[in-house]
Amino acid sequence: MVVKKRQYYGFNGFHMPPVPRAPRSARGRGLNKMKVEDSQICAFELLASLAGKLLQESESSASSNASEANDQPIIGGGVKFEQDDDRPLKAECLDHGSCGESALFTRFSSPNSDQKCLLNEFPHAESNLFLERSSMITNSNSSKNGGADLKSVICKSKSACENIPGKVEGSSDSRVSCDGYVDNGLSRQKRCDGLDTRGLIVDPCSSNDPMEMCMKFPALINSVNNVELPSCRDPVPSASIPRHRNGTKLGIRDDDENFTRCNKPLTKSKAFRPPQRIGDRRIRKLLTSKYWKVAPKLKDCEFSKPAFLEGGAKSHYLKRKLCYSRERYQLNTFYKRRKFTDHSVVVTSDGGFSSESVCNSPDKNMTGDKNGASIMFHDAANGVSSSVIGHQASFHSKDSQVKFSIKSFRVPELLIEVPETATVGSLKRTVVEAVSAILGGGLRVGVLLHGKKVRDDNRTLLQTGITSNENLDTLGFSLEPTPVQVSPPLCTEDPAALLPCDTSQLILRSPTTPIVDSGVSDALPDPPPLTNLDTNIESNRESVSSHADIVTDNTLPDSRALVAVPPVNAEELAMVPLNQKSKRSELVQRRTRRPFSVSEVEALVHAVEELGTGRWRDVKLCSFEDADHRTYVDLKDKWKTLVHTAQIAPQQRRGEPVPQELLDRVLAAHAYWSQHQAKQHSKNQTAILKITDAHAVRNGVQDIQSI
């Protein structure tokens, strides 16, 4: 049984179709408590990302900077730009690789099938991504159609992946669909001219230090994809590369990001991609967050049109969901495929970056080992490299090995300002970009031990206290934006966008809404100081969900224009989080806490004694008519807590003590109404009598007056 919880917290796993709740009457606490353990998937993902990073670095340092540039496109990771919001059914999987593949596949197999949409859309999506990034670097000639030189780059790593040429496949409509995007990219470029990097893009010239350069790039994402996804999965699909018309070489990652279309996809051929990328999560979260109340409630694969999707815009969430449902079926397939190949094809722009694509994990680890790719990466700052092994991987230290299992990364808060005039599509793009910026802005990994950052990279794990004996729960990894990096504006005309935005925090801010404060810091129980993205080993995934999300007023329809507000950098954020006010303000305001006074409790108890526990509205009307701040829900909640309070030991109670007498009445009333399933009205009187009786009996007190 799938628990609803999964929907709240389940960023790590697959989404199972929601299970309808049992009738309320039948719903009892704990009924659906089983949880699906999917955290492992995350670990996997993380590993993958790390591995990718390592590879990338090691390779890139040797190769030209171009390689980095090339990778950029990939950075998008699970993020996909949706340019065409008008498109009715755009498949939106965050996973490009898969999508691309799928698209291709479709093309080959059944152009006319319903999967057609994929064809048209996906390739573009992918293209768009590239464009977005590439455009910054090279002037892509959007006008050039065609055949641009798409070169498929093959992984450098000498592994099985070697020499898997990608075929360039042009799609006739690519142009159309891409245009919007291209334009976008160009215009942005203009704006960004002069900027070294645009977060997503790496500027080879900006840094002299190879290492640093590497770091700037979102190796993570790329890596993730690479690692996770097998590159050449199918002879057919993987071999071909969607073509881009801008002279840019496109790289197709083979990640297996799950791509599933909303319409009946060909699941079978699709690769399965377990974990979601951080970006995805974030986005998903955004979409799912309360702020987006408008979001449709999708049931499985249905494509219902949510209010805010009316325009044709679709939420990633939605798609994601869809994807997931299918993905599950493909697990087996996925793994099988993985064995095949593990390289990625990268297209690079001719702009002068020659690329070496990154190929991670050649198969050594691949075979039979889903999780165990070991990756090495350098710490840009120190040039120290370390190898991290995910899940089943372990540190290869001479002596004992420490096993790390990183289950999830925490996603930083996003702060985004959206003008009301912005379109939903732009909002989406903004979010995507924001996420991409975070992911692609350059990340460094920090190590936290007992909540403190371990800065000395030269110390051994042993010296640092990270040993196999240690409780690794106290160990955490953090993803920090590279300080130096300045990311370009996230699509915006807003000057603010020009601020350096490394990424870390984007907050959706709705200008009109008052600011509330409950930001991440509040929300997180123990936010490790400096991290935007942090991961806790073996940590509960709930931490992720606990993050406050982006808030927006709610209705998308009036969506505000999107403007990503570039945050500073992780460390700064950590120390000087966006001012709490703003944080709060962005969030939907959380009402201030107003503890019930004894008198209120008394009134409540009395009302419940008379009305029972199923008529909160009446209770409200009856006893709290004037208390505007007490909603019937509040009363109901209070009653709930009262019952609980009454049942626990006095020592465990907190807050203003409630007279035992009242608590007793609470228990009595609770017991009574529990049995009499609130036989409404009528016998209130009797009920009361009974209750009081019970009470009296219980306490040997004379309470009858209370009647």
Place this chain on the structure above:
DNA sequence: CTTAGGG
């Protein structure tokens, strides 16, 4: 909008 429950 109300309820009932879980978070």
Place this chain on the structure above:
DNA sequence: CCCTAAG
């Protein structure tokens, strides 16, 4: 308190 699913 919040958020949601169900009515």
